[in-house]
């Protein structure tokens with residue numbers, strides 16, 4: 237395993253910022269819309285008489301415990317904690333540890349006989365000779381985390397148990413039965429930088445997303461519009477969750493009373509602000525900028541890592557999220573399933589660039605036309621038009 241460079245041995249939690257485009261106005265001047273009190277124009281995804289309450293409780297518990305592990309690692313990230321995968325993307329002991337914790341908790345809380353998990357990481361590198369030390373560190377972290385919950389305190393996991401828990405995530409998913417979908421750390425680059433990341437967990441039933449849980453440990457509880465990175469007192473740590481047909485709720489990770497959230501009901505794109513990836517390698521910033529220009533959007537882009545973007549949009553912090561990967565990149569279902577349901581149940585619309593809804597039933601990958609666009613129902617027609625025009629211009633200029 238190659239070691240991924242970390243600029244300093246320790247990440248200062250105060251470097252947790254919401255990075256913005258350079259030379260932009262401060263966030264507080266953004267015309268971001270806060271609409272927690274606005275009525276959502278909800279479209280139920282499907283008539284569902286099923287209740288997933290038990291699965292939701294297990295998913296929230298699993299994600300919250302995984303957060304504990306991730307926060308411990310992020311506070312004192314060591315160079316040796318970060319490695320590089322075969323596709324050159326970073327992976328940390330927290331990605332593996334979070335996946336193991338979520339897998340163990342879900343299996344303990346639910347019927348493990350029919351357990352299926354589609355998750356990002358596998359144990360391949362950890363089973364190599366050079367992965368031994370890393371595996372020991374992960375095992376220690378996983379056992380400490382599980383022991384911090386009295387339910388799981390008694391029987392520490394062995395190395396083999398941890399490897400098996402990670403590898404339970406190898407399911408191919410598909411159109412029938414129930415499958416959990418997990419990104420144990422979404423936004424690993426943000427996590428390593430000390431910025432935004434999310435633990436993203438969804439449940440698919442017969443190919444449809446029916447539960448979505450997004451734990452965003454560094455996302456401010458108040459709108460990112462009023463976020464002040466200099467204020468160490470500012471409360472961060474959000475848990476978003478949605479069950480099909482029941483709306484989207486947000487609570488603090490330390491357990492405040494949940495509030496129902498809705499996307500903005502803004503109908504003038506000029507007043508909209510938009511989210512995109514912090515990493516230019518993950519999404520074409522030029523294309524987003526051309527789309528925003530066509531819509532008349534005045535505010536500069538809000539660039540943050542991970543599905544925290546879906547969470548922030550679900551409570552109306554911004555109105556649009558644009559994601560256009562570079563040519564050849566294939567999106568994975570764990571990067572969108574939880575965020576999709578959190579936004580859809582908050583009254584928003586998530587589609588590919590041609591307006592097709594996302595199909596999570598085709599295995600580990602999403603088949604998409606060009607990219608992913610997210611907004612409310614009122615803005616979607618104008619957004620689709622601007623996207624189509626910008627894509628046409630892009631292809632004719634090649």
Ligand SMILES: Nc1ncnc2c1ncn2[C@@H]1O[C@H](COP(=O)(O)O)[C@@H](OP(=O)(O)O)[C@H]1O
Pocket residue numbers: 325356419421422423424425426512513514515517518519540541542543561562565568571
């Ligand atoms: N070249 C690329 N284009 C688009 N997405 C990419 C990418 N390389 C990695 N990603 C995905 O982008 C996710 C982060 O999203 P964002 O850009 O919104 O922060 C990564 O999740 P992980 O961090 O779990 O690997 C990864 O799945």
Ligand SMILES: [Mg+2]
Pocket residue numbers: 331356419420421422423424
């Ligand atoms: Mg990940």
